Amino acid sequence: MSVTHDILEADDSLFGSLLRQDPELAEILLAERRRQSTTLQLIAAENFTSRAVLAALGSPLANKYAEGYPGARHHGGCEIVDVAERLAVERARELFGAEHVNVQSHSGSSAVLAAYAALLRPGDTVLALGLPYGGHLTHGSPANFSGRWFAFVGYGVDAETGLIDYDQVRTLARTHRPKAIVCGSIAYPRHLDYAFFRDVADEVGAYLVADAAHPIGLVAGGAAPSPVPYADVVCATTHKVLRGPRGGMILCGGELAERVDRAVFPFTQGGAQMHTIAAKAVAFGEAATPAYAAYAHQVIANARTLAAHLAAEGLVVTTGGTDTHLITADPAPLGVDGKSARGRLAAAGIVLDCCALPHGDARGLRLGTAALTTQGMGEREMRAVATLLAEVLRGGTDAAAAREDVRDLLVEFPPYPD
Template sequence: MPVNRSAAPSAADGLPQDFGALLREDPEIAGVLLGELDRQSGTLQLSAAENFTSPAVLAALGSPLANKYAEGYPGHRHHGGCAQADAAERIAVRRATALFGADHANVQPHSGTSAVLAAYAALLSPGDTVLAMGLPDGGHLTHGSSANISGRWFDFIGYGTDPETGIIDYAQVRALARAHRPKAVVSGSIAYPRHPDHALFRDICDETGALLIADAAHPMGLIAGGAAPSPVPYADVVCATTHKVLRGPRGGLLLCRAEFAERVDRAVFPFTQGGAQMHTIAAKGVALGEAATPDFAAYAHRVVARARELAAGLAAEGFALSTGGTDTHLIVADPAPLGVDGPTARDRLAGAGMVLDTCALPCGEARGIRLGTAAVTTQGLDAGDMARLAVLIGAAVRGEDGILDRVRELAASHPPYPG
């Protein structure tokens, strides 16, 4: 069964609490919201970056804190009337540090990208050398893309994966760190289905005098639920999102050692951001509270189990899996054995009601598909559903007819917001 649902869900779950007023005052936008709810309910969300929040998180997002301007930090705001805003942020910070065992947390970043760029601002100076996973191997735009400020302000060196196994080439990481003596090493990826070796990254940094920044945007919810190892004991700064597996609102999160707390806070505000989005911070607090429960821990482990089941089914359908499988919520699959490339597979799957992304395949220029099981696990799909889903994915990629109706039937049996 889906978790974080009340015993008697309201028919308004998944919509603003005062949706009737919106429908009367702006039917054009109301129609968009209804259309999106229909899309989410009638298709399967397999993007590794998406999930369904609880109704409680949605309620916080639509709360009166959306009206509050609160530049600064609790007790040191640039605006009056911030007592409740301060209380909400202190709750979110307290829950984040307790959940992840961190010295300090900053819950203000507007996104995962904002969090990473703030970490760079806190620890680096323009022109510094940074070692991070190369974009062709699964690195994020903030890991040195020339289209991103990271690639324009810093000198990024990319490390990669073993061409045979798809596993991070730690010998290469160490050799590059020794050769370039970077100011920081970034661990983390948007398309790596295995757990990084945090202790080994720390050892490489200690040997070469580098700081360690962990970009844990994807596995943070698994870490919260004890289904993935934590980088917090090893990294100087940990960057994350609060959506994805963590199942909170779209936003970012920073954790750091006490010695970097002031630098991190000043890097977020006033250096890279203005006023905090207090309704989002309240929603982050709700999600962090939910993530501290035994139910969420069980959910996180189910996410991994569903991913492994789906990966096995995709392999049986003929897909080539990066690293041979997964330890996380994320699967990277090459549809080439089925006769199509990644973009074609994505488009065929979208037409069949299964929404996912493409990504670079390790050690090459081809693109595959990236799937995640966080959202479908929230909906309550089980092991049998994963076997069924793998068959549907294979059939859709091969261009077979009649798949959309079967996907809609599966989605309808597991509504994200019952009612």
């Protein structure tokens, strides 16, 4: 492969070093940047970090081994990285109103693993949203540690509305008396009733674990209800809407702080990734600003507009709309299933996911507005995206023509403007 420089920043000395030493790998990075810059990023779990977050990720903190916690490390020379971790923790505590925050989890899944390790023992019963209705792999998949180590019971959604069947949640909790109840989803577009889940957990003597990987960025911007006042433990990611580095975090009350910290290290993880923790601190600082709050509210406004126009174009939007950044929709009325639709749209430069649809074997589409909103797009662009997406699925626009339309739109909205 030949190295191209069309989108390489002239003053990027770190990339310049990579370019000189390993041009083959440098070209791969450039190719991915071109892909991100010339296609619509509608994957609900993705976003664009700030340049400041990227700078922290590429910093000398990547060199430091730091097993343990600030003031109690297993390695010397941690006095500087201790400051970075304390800063990340304090910013997160203030941002979310949590008594304790652990910022060391490498991912959302590892955060959930640590939460379970802190609260449960193998064989305990756990009540969570069933996987066919949007539950995550860590909510009881037999392919995952959760489904192998714990006895999961799945609650579902109403067949007509697609909304969580809260009556079923209470009934199942009374019947199975779980040790923990999990509320959270990867494909449920509505706000959760955290107060209800707290009430049920108290009734049956269960811990309440909120898996807030998707909505936590909206919570940070004051655009979604917070699970922190209700849940014993909140697990989250720092990417997605929050726009930080890929990683996880755990929020809890002070009474569970030691158990949670020990569940992260040494029980489930080794050394903390200090460059990532520093990047989390940057993201938490950004999320505490009025500009971020405006962004979070615009993400939802964009999602609602996109959902409404997808419905107008003939797709069936589950639950009739969205409260968040996330939309799930059935493209079957346009003559295509979810898996085929994802492939057809990818060829047209529209990148999204497919997902299970409730009450059936069909696959639908899962998409989100966080990344496009970061690029500066608004409701006008959401209407254009909905029209283009539907035209591609109907066959009214071929892939090549659609790619040109996508590139024309993105000229005005680059992910990293100069």
